[in-house]
Amino acid sequence: MKNAVILGASGYTGAEAVRLITGHPKLRLTALTGHSRAGERYADIYPSTAHLDLPDVVTAGDVDWADVDVVFACLPHGASQDTIATIADKVDTVIDLSADFRLRDPDLYAKTYGRSHDHQGLLGTAVYGLTEFARHELRGAKLVACPGCYPTCSLLALLPGINAGLISTDNIIIDAKSGVTGAGRKALQSLAFSELSDGAHAYGVGTHRHAPEIDQILTRSSGKETMVSFTPHLIPMNRGMIATCYVTLTDGQSVDDLRAAYHAAYDDEPFVHIEAAGAAPQTRHIRASNHCRIGIFADRVPGRAIIISVIDNLTKGSSGQAVQNYNATQGWDETLGLHVQPIFP
Template identity: 50%
Template sequence: MMTVEPNPKYPIVKVGVLGASGYTGAELVRLLASHGNAEIMLMTAEKNAGADFGSVFPQYAFGTFAKKLPKLIKIDEITPAQYEELDVLFCCLPHALTQEIVMKLPLDKVKVVDLSADFRLADVKTYATWYGHEHLCPDLQKEAVYGLTELMREQVGKARLVANPGCYPTAAQLPLIPLLKSGLILADDIIIDAKSGATGAGRAAKVGALYCEVTEGIHAYGVASHRHAPEIEQGLTGAAKKDIVVNFTPHLMPMSRGILESIYVKLAPGKSVADLRECLEKQYEDEPFVHVLPSGVAPQTRHVRGSNHVVMGIFEDRVPDRAIIISVIDNVVKGASGQALQNMNVMMGLPETMGLELAPVFP
């Protein structure tokens, strides 16, 4: 939370954050605080406009970095000149509203990383089905790049509009896409049992997210109806080159940060768990953020907490021809703001890991 010295080899990137009063907004600020080469020029929060960011997130009520943060304003208060001064704009707004705002932005001047779901589904009909209204800017959708960085690096590098992936889809697609592309697993029998921390529910006041309703228990929600299912299926379908429907069952559990997905797959005929391991190890061997654990070791969410890392374990099942893949991320970092920053780095030609070198916080 101090001013980190910029690396003189790289330019200073001027960024804005729309919708800074949610957990993803706060996390962007945390990561940008240790970036060094990013300067936060504007931050919006409709309800808290006029306030200091530190009054909304008290961890920013002190410290040298915090003192330099701009006051929160309303989106309507942003002038065209302010937009044009920016290099990158992070959108952390609700869906639908996001399309309304983004369609009016000067994308030739400012690049956008959108953390909402509004530009993630390439098929606007699928979007309409799952989000309950027509897509407002289908043309813009066409140019949006799905920002699963490790698998879309090149496209992200050229994009003006990046749709930052959902948290669950990030943890699911990173292991599954390479396996499907390589034909190592069957496409029609994928079960994703996901466990998420409560930041996934956002910072809105809801009874279901109260401490007393979340602590010391677990439950499934959105069974067979969660909006991240079509997002996952879109990625897997692209990889398998055939239509895929997955079982995706998310659970809410008492932790603030973290997603663990236990993924149950069937091996393609003649394939083994060793083949799966080899495929994923090869795919990610040079990646700074994606790691495959040795045989027999199970990943834990707490070991990636606060970091942008993705850790996977691969297990042979006792059931013949089945394998278990376990994938963990911090949903607020790699599942949201960290991947957004990673995408920004790629878009701006900065080192991809800048501001994301933080070690996991355990215990």
């Protein structure tokens, strides 16, 4: 058994991490932190956990780090890097769910997130944990930067085609939509039921902070400077995410070639699945699970294709991928703690 601590356990990703880790056969939760909720019983924050024997919420400063093996950092961007810097040498592994160690260029981080990166030594050691494409780097990693939910959904849809040279890096368009939990657990008017129900809207148009993260990985994979057109939307559901990607095929390639490449990449994966030809994936079929489903279609525009990917933003897009990454760092079966079936209806 490994002893685990969740930093920021009072937020949605922290609660999802609690849900998954309490079902993991090799992890034991020894501390839960939450700066503004310190001193409270976890069941008072999330009554759905009342049947579990969980520690009370404390501050990070109150944790005894002596016997901690792994930290799942579910903290806000900015706060995460500072906290991780104080504990990185006290634990074996840190799995960071924030954006603080995703971008390799500290200047790009500062431009994207509006604050400096003050721990560039740690930044240089972080492994970008898109599990299906990072296993060789994850084994034994000390610091893992889990991808954002939008990048996870989009990159799983694009990378097999990019890696096989079937998709042009020019003019990639990503139209993505997320459930409201992607905005975090905040008491904001814009997230109130009456403000969100019966509607949908785009946000961060042309400026969303996940676009540079997607660019970074596609550039690294293709060897060509890549910049995508990315627009996120908020839709009135609790959890789930869909990314519809419009791409141009390289000369002489067909959608059949594309489909074959995706089957080759994913047919042995436990969590990524290719839909039958003509079938579009639906968020309702992956809800509360670590699964991703991908549909591949010929566009009516000759030479173009449409790739649709769905994930649960809190599971595969966040805490589920974090657990999968930790499993990979230990050389364990990646599915440990992640055998939860999608909830339907």
